[in-house]
Amino acid sequence: MESTKYSVVTKNLGKVYKNLLKDDTVALTDINLEIENGEFVSIIGPSGCGKSTLLKIIGGLEKPTSGEIIYSDPENKLGFVFQDSVLLPWKNVRENAEFPLVIQKKRSPENEKRLDELLELAGLTEFSTALPRELSGGMKQRVSIVRALSYDAPLLLMDEPFGALDALTRDHLNLQLLKIWSKTGKTILFVTHSIEEATFLSDRVLVMATRPGRIREIVTIDLPRPRNEDTRNNPRFAELNKYLRELIG
């Protein structure tokens, strides 16, 4: 059955912005995707190719103008991690991570326990009472990831989550994200503008082209898992990066 194998399927998804005086802007056209359960898929492409728009449409934050999306989860529950962590400044680390449970009235002992495990996994336990202003950018983003995972949605959408961080922090968080991903078994859709990041993390990389925003190619990343610091020294890693870079042009 299709519905059990795929986490998200999009069919001929399109987005057109109507302009009053000029021609309409076609932001996305003919997006056909099949994201498998538990898969890590990155989306890269030149700026203006609509990769963030695509993610927002899948996340239900924007409406497509054509096509349809099928979620395996009947409630289409999903977690969303934004580029800026969007933590509530008056709540401490744990309260921020717990926020979805409060909103959705799901503060059961087992959910609280899972939340503590996630905080532990993200290395945030000792900072659970710290306020956002006391945290570094990388830590804020980790809180934001734990928050998105707290209500156990099967699908996690990430919109350039590490884009504003320095290279060292980014590499570190990439490793940590892979750890969290393998422990939780989530399906992750990850928008980034870093080719290396996409290669390092993903099972498949979706390369998009611009004007109109469309899928150019879906590249399978055949690097062995689990991936770690050594992965970056693998000659295949460099090959894939080179190939992707040429694709984007």
Next chain:
Amino acid sequence: MFYQKNRNVILPILVFPVLILVWELYIKIFQVPDYLLPRPMDLLGSMIRLFQTGEITKHIMITLQEIFVGTGVGIVIGLVLGYIMAKIKVIERLVMPFVVIVQTAPKISLAPLFILWMGLGIESKAALVILVVSFPIMINEVTAIRSIDDNAYNLMKVLKANRWQVFTQLEVPYSLEMLLSGIKLALTQAMTGAVIGEMIGAKAGLGYLLTLGNETYDIRLILNAVILLSMIGLILYILSGLIERKALYWKELDRSVIG
């Protein structure tokens, strides 16, 4: 250590006796007559007498009542109007031009109108305070709601939060921040509004005492009213600073507010 910690309090207290001494010497040297400037001890004596007869407490209470009722109602009105304007663009476009026009006119200039309409009681002064307070609060609220990150709303949408949750969990806390930083300013303006209203037309209150003292050449009464007003102002300022620090614990605040 003790000095380091309380420097902001200790220094002014040390300056105070010097000030009194200069005042006393000034009167002695230049032979200033009593009806222009009383000696410090005389003034203190008259202040104590005012409290002993109990006459002054009535005036203090009336001025405080005007300030608190006016500020309270003014904040609520400012918040509600500000929220509506921030949420409904059409209303903002319709109302904002008038708001700007009224804002540029000194609101105190409306005092005579209010007194004609509402009489010499505390209503006219409270109304003036409401007007003075609600405008800045309203503008602040519009800014506060507008400055909330789009992604914060997106987060609420992803979590499938309802409108009430967006309001209580996101919009109220963010407005509180703006509101509290505006309240300090509002309170000082509220006091100005109340006092000027009283000076123009009232039967009681510290502003009324200022006018009364002026008309009866009672320098002691004037000075006592001024001293009481600045003390009220100082207490309100410290109080609002304390509330702000308690409520905005999650923010780095200017620590010079209190001692």
